[in-house]
Amino acid sequence: MALVELKVGMHCEECIKAIKKAIRKIEDVETYRLDSELNKITVTGNVTSEEVIRVLQKIGKSATSWSEE
Secondary structure, three states, X not given: OEEEEEEEOOOOHHHHXXXXXHHHOOOOEEEEEEXXXXXXXXXXXXXXXXXXXXXXXXXXXXXXXXXXX
């Protein structure tokens, strides 16, 4: 099982709802957690960071790997 940690701008409830909805649609996601204070998304499951980033880009969110900070 993979652990994906990404930095994504989350500025309002609508952003957070859209992000949650997009992540729920990804196959093989076990868990996900959004931290709006840190602008951090943590996803576990049989997924890659590239998959999650691609899904977020489709809804207009740019995401970068948390470890690149």
